[in-house]
Structures are given as structure tokens and as C-alpha cells.
Amino acid sequence: MRSRSRIAASWSNGRTRLDCIRSCAPIHLRDTPDGVYLVGGAAGPLGGDDLLLEIEVESGATLVVRSAAASLALPGTGGASTVVINTRVAAGACLYWLPEPLIACLGCNHRILIRAVVEAGATVVWRDELILGRRGEMPGGVSNRIDVTLAGRPLIRNELRVGPGAPGWDGPAVAGKAAAIGSLIVISPELAHEPAPPVRLGPTAGILPLQGPAALATAAAADGRELRAVLETAQHLLAG
Amino acid sequence: MGSMNLLLLADGRFPAGGHAHSGGMETAVATGGVSDLASLHAFLIGRLATAGLAAAGLAAAACTTKHPWDALDAESDARIPSPALREVSRRQGRLLLRAARALWPGSVLDDLGAACGGTPAGARPSVHLVGPHHPVAMGAAAAAAGLEPLDAARAAVFNAVTGPASAAVRLLGLDPLAVHRLLAEMAPDMDDSAHCAAAGSGGPLDALPCPGSILLDLYAQRHALAEGRLFAS
Numbered sequence: 001m002r003s004r005s006r007i008a009a010s011w012s013n014g015r016t017r018l019d020c021i022r023s024c025a026p027i028h029l030r031d032t033p034d035g036v037y038l039v040g041g042a043a044g045p046l047g048g049d050d051l052l053l054e055i056e057v058e059s060g061a062t063l064v065v066r067s068a069a070a071s072l073a074l075p076g077t078g079g080a081s082t083v084v085i086n087t088r089v090a091a092g093a094c095l096y097w098l099p100e101p102l103i104a105c106l107g108c109n110h111r112i113l114i115r116a117v118v119e120a121g122a123t124v125v126w127r128d129e130l131i132l133g134r135r136g137e138m139p140g141g142v143s144n145r146i147d148v149t150l151a152g153r154p155l156i157r158n159e160l161r162v163g164p165g166a167p168g169w170d171g172p173a174v175a176g177k178a179a180a181i182g183s184l185i186v187i188s189p190e191l192a193h194e195p196a197p198p199v200r201l202g203p204t205a206g207i208l209p210l211q212g213p214a215a216l217a218t219a220a221a222a223d224g225r226e227l228r229a230v231l232e233t234a235q236h237l238l239a240g
Numbered sequence: 241m242g243s244m245n246l247l248l249l250a251d252g253r254f255p256a257g258g259h260a261h262s263g264g265m266e267t268a269v270a271t272g273g274v275s276d277l278a279s280l281h282a283f284l285i286g287r288l289a290t291a292g293l294a295a296a297g298l299a300a301a302a303c304t305t306k307h308p309w310d311a312l313d314a315e316s317d318a319r320i321p322s323p324a325l326r327e328v329s330r331r332q333g334r335l336l337l338r339a340a341r342a343l344w345p346g347s348v349l350d351d352l353g354a355a356c357g358g359t360p361a362g363a364r365p366s367v368h369l370v371g372p373h374h375p376v377a378m379g380a381a382a383a384a385a386g387l388e389p390l391d392a393a394r395a396a397v398f399n400a401v402t403g404p405a406s407a408a409v410r411l412l413g414l415d416p417l418a419v420h421r422l423l424a425e426m427a428p429d430m431d432d433s434a435h436c437a438a439a440g441s442g443g444p445l446d447a448l449p450c451p452g453s454i455l456l457d458l459y460a461q462r463h464a465l466a467e468g469r470l471f472a473s
Contacts (some may be wrong), residue, residue: 146331147446154318157450167429168286172273173264174453181454198323198461203271206458209325211317218321220454 001044003027003051007036009093027051032102035064038099040071047109048078055087056214057122067099069130073142075107085114091121100181101129101224103165108140120151121189125239127231129182131224132162132175139163148214150187155212158183168195175219176204179226180222183228186238187214203228241375245385248343250395252406256336258399261328262407262471263287267459269411270466280408281422288433289425289466290453292400293376294319294421296393296437297448302379303392305348310353315445316373322457324464326373328473332453333378334371340381386465389441393434401430407471432469 005027008020012127023029023034026049028039057063073081089095104110118124126145136198141163148155160181162169175181184197196215199207205219217234221227251262265283267276273285298319302312320326341349347404356372372380375396380393405423409416463473 145450153314154446156321157315157318157446158321158452159450160454161414162454166285167289168282169283169289171286172268172279173286175285176273176287176455178454200461202456205456206461207325208321208457208461210321214323218454218457220458235433 001026001049001051003049005029005052005055007063007065008056009061009063010058013145027053034163035066037097038065038067038071043090044074044076044083045071045083046063046074046078046112047081048074049076049081051083053083053085054088055085055095057089057093058093059090060095062203064096065099070100070103072103072105072106073110073140074105075109075140080109082111085112087114087116088116088194089116089122089124093190094123095125095198097126097137099127101131101182102142103131103134104139104142105134106137106140108142110140112142114145116146118148118150118187119156123150123164123183123237124186125173126185127235129180129224129227129231130160130162131180132178139204143166146185148185148187150212150214153212155187155214156185156210156216175231178204178222180221180224181221182184182221182227184231184232184234185214186216186217186235187212188239189213191215191238197224199237201230201233207234242387242391246387246391247326249381249385249387250398252332252402254339255334256339258470260375260402261332262397262473263276263291263400264456264459264463265407266326266406266411266469266471267463267466268455269408271459273455274408275412277414277418277422280329280405280414280419283331284405284422285429287404287456288401288430289333289396290451291414291456292397292432293437293451295378296304296396296434298373298375299379299392299396300389300438300441301445301448302376303382303387303389304444305380305383305466307445308424309352309372311320311445312376313373315448316376316380317386319450320373321452324473327456328460329374332374333376336374336377337372338378342385343470344381344384350432353382359384364471372385390434391473393437393441394431397430397434411470
């Protein structure tokens with residue numbers, strides 16, 4: 001399945017306006033008072049799927065993106081599945097990306113590429129959660145690459161790979177015995193005035209201040225619930 | 241002169257202080273993640289595929305001397321989310337640059353030194369001085385020594401794997417022969433990683449590998465605050 005979806009938000013007449021909300025199956029976008037919800041219209045992502053989501057937030061606007069439920073990366077007949085998210089956040093705009101986790105099911109072969117171009121003075125809160133297989137199941141292959149440039153300079157480039165084909169991913173250098181891994185990136189002008197402190201959030205979780213007004217919370221957790229708790233603590237500490 | 245200089249550059253006795261770093265091994269041992277040969281092997285495989293590959297990509301790109309130093313510096317920062325590791329990388333880079341300038345003086349290393357506020361060749365760097373990231377210094381040193389980007393990638397990969405391996409021998413009292421046999425078994429994978437890293441060295445910097453490793457980042461943060469450490473990182 002090939003899909004191209006887009007959300008564009010701007011600020012006009014004292015409030016955030018959605019200039020564009022274009023859904024393309026299997027991604028359905030619903031505007032709600034609580035944010036724009038991604039509603040899975042079909043199973044997947046399945047092998048062979050090629051999904052693109054574009055997000056633009058203009059100056060002054062605040063966009064919150066959530067999802068109704070966890071998504072399942074499943075194997076399919078068409079080879080790898082790919083999700084590309086291209087986002088641009090203007091100065092003075094806020095983007096909160098807070099979807100439910102992705103579950104890497106046995107045999108999946110899934111790639112996620114996130115490219116965020118962020119202007120100086122923008123606020124971004126970006127959460128990624130990956131559950132490593134359903135209960136008692138080994139995960140398939142997932143690679144999750146995030147590239148953020150802030151004010152024209154690379155802020156973070158990080159690709160996490162798990163499953164068969166990712167050497168050593170479940171060893172003591174990468175994710176250990178975790179059943180859920182995730183991260184929360186916070187970019188905020190306030191972190192320029194008061195840089196984020198490096199905080200330990202548990203034996204295998206912590207906040208890593210980045211080179212710039214930003215921080216990465218990273219965690220290898222025993223399950224999805226523990227992961228969410230750690231990332232919510234990090235969000236509270238970094239973004240109030 | 242090529243291959244002999246590669247041996248000099250990659251040697252653990254190269255006077256750049258590499259032996260003082262365990263590459264996360266000290267914390268991995270302290271937290272029980274590495275306790276024997278099997279867990280050491282798993283650690284080294286993961287480190288090669290993440291920190292090793294990222295360092296090799298940057299070193300190979302630096303060795304081409306086609307990319308601006310400040311762009312390589314920013315790309316290095318973006319690939320090292322742990323502030324403790326960024327500091328370790330700059331500290332090691334500063335020492336490597338200093339040693340390399342003594343061995344292979346010339347414009348490549350002078351340029352890099354000037355770009356990161358370095359001292360004149362041979363002078364003792366101040367502790368507070370900002371240095372180049374270690375892989376960037378490695379690549380520049382390789383170029384100054386007349387080596388190719390693939391050699392720089394090999395040196396970076398070799399460092400990334402053998403450093404923690406010899407630290408494990410000291411920390412756990414493992415049989416050095418058994419540990420070196422592991423390294424010999426990993427040699428083909430190390431070569432593959434170096435080739436993979438060097439393949440993109442002349443292309444755009446954003447396309448260089450950026451594999452992350454959650455635990456190595458967290459080990460480094462923890463180690464920076466630990467007391468009674470044997471290794472600097």
C-alpha cells in the first residue's frame with residue numbers, strides 16, 4: 001500500500017488553524033479537541049507498505065499528534081515496510097508528537113525515517129516507543145532513524161536497529177534484555193536559558209542533554225508501561 | 241609507507257591515551273552486563289555495529305579532507321547524544337591530534353588544530369581547550385600519514401573493539417588468549433564495517449551511518465559520576 005498524508009497547521013485570528021489535513025489510507029487523520037489523531041484504517045504497517053506523512057507547523061501554531069491505539073508492524077508479501085515522516089517546525093511553533101507505541105511483531109521488516117527541520121525558537125516534543133514483540137514473541141527487524149536539524153545545524157542523528165539483522169541489539173551494549181525501548185526528544189527555547197540536566201531515570205534510562213537547547217531521554221525498559229512512565233517523567237522534567 | 245603507518249596509528253601504544261578508556265566496558269562489568277566470554281562477545285558485536293560503525297564513518301569522511309572541519313564536528317555531536325561521551329571524544333581527539341602532529345606534521349593537522357582552537361604543534365594543550373572529536377582526529381591523522389579513508393575506518397573500528405576487549409581482560413581476569421580469539425573471529429565483521437563506513441566517505445555527511453546504542457550512552461553518563469574508577473570512560 002502506498003500512502004501520502006499531510007497535516008499543516010498555522011496561526012490565524014488568535015488560534016491554531018489546520019490548513020490541510022489530508023488522509024490517505026491506511027492512515028486516517030481525525031481532528032479532535034485533544035489533537036490530531038492517527039487512526040489505523042487497516043492492519044499494519046505490513047510488509048510492502050510505503051507510507052509518507054508530512055507535517056508542517058507555521059509560526060505561532062501548536063499541533064499535537066496522537067494515535068488511537070498501538071500499531072503493529074507485521075510481515076507481508078511485499079518485502080520491507082517503510083514509514084517516512086517529514087516535518088518542518090517554524091520559529092515560535094510547537095509540535096507535540098505523542099503517538100501510542102509501535103509493536104515489532106515476529107517476522108516484520110520495518111523502517112522508519114523521521115526527518116525534522118526545526119527553526120530556532122521552535123518547540124518540539126517527539127516521543128517514540130517500540131515494543132519488542134508481542135507477549136513471548138521475538139521481534140522482527142525494525143530500524144528507526146531520526147534526523148533533526150535545528151537552525152540549520154544537525155542536532156541529532158540516531159538510528160536504532162533491533163531484531164534479526166541488527167548485530168548485538170539484544171546484547172549488553174545496545175538494548176540488553178529490554179522488552180520495550182524508546183526515546184523522547186525535547187527542543188525548547190527555554191532549554192537555551194536553563195540547559196537540561198543529565199538525570200538518571202532508572203538503571204537503564206536517563207536524560208541526555210544535546211548540543212543545543214534540546215535533550216534526549218532514552219530508555220530500555222522491561223515493558224511498555226515502565227517505558228511510558230519513564231518518558232512521561234522525562235517530559236515533565238523537560239517540557240513542564 | 242601506508243600500511244606501516246596504519247599499524248602505528250591503530251596500535252594501543254600510540255601515545256594518545258587510548259589505553260585509559262574502556263569504551264563502556266567498566267560500567268558494563270559493574271552492572272553485570274558483561275561477566276564472561278559470551279557476554280563480552282555480545283557486547284563487542286553490539287559496539288562494533290553501533291559506536292564502531294559511527295566512528296568509522298566519521299573517520300573515513302575526515303580522511304578525505306574534502307569536508308569542512310566544522311561540518312564534521314557538528315555531524316559528530318549529532319551522533320553522540322551522551323554529553324559524557326562527547327566530552328570523552330573531544331578529550332581523546334585532542335590527545336590524538338597532539339600526538340599525530342608530532343609524528344606527521346603538515347597542513348592537514350595544522351588546519352584541524354586551527355579549526356578547533358588548537359595550540360601550535362608540540363605545545364601542551366590546556367585541559368579546558370576544546371578539541372576535535374576523536375573520529376575526526378583519527379581521520380585527519382590518517383590523511384596526514386598518507387593513508388586512505390578505508391584505513392581510517394579500519395583504525396576506528398579496531399579501536400572501538402579492541403579497547404573494550406583488553407579492558408575486559410583486566411576487569412574480569414579473562415584468559416587473554418580466549419579474548420584475542422574472539423577478536424580474530426570478529427575480524428571479518430570488523431573489515432565489513434570498515435568497508436561499509438568508507439563507502440560513503442566522499443558523499444553527503446548526513447548520509448553517514450548514525451547507529452545508536454542506548455546502553456553505551458547510559459553507561460557513559462553513569463561512569464562519569466562513578467567513584468573509584470579504573471578507566472577514564
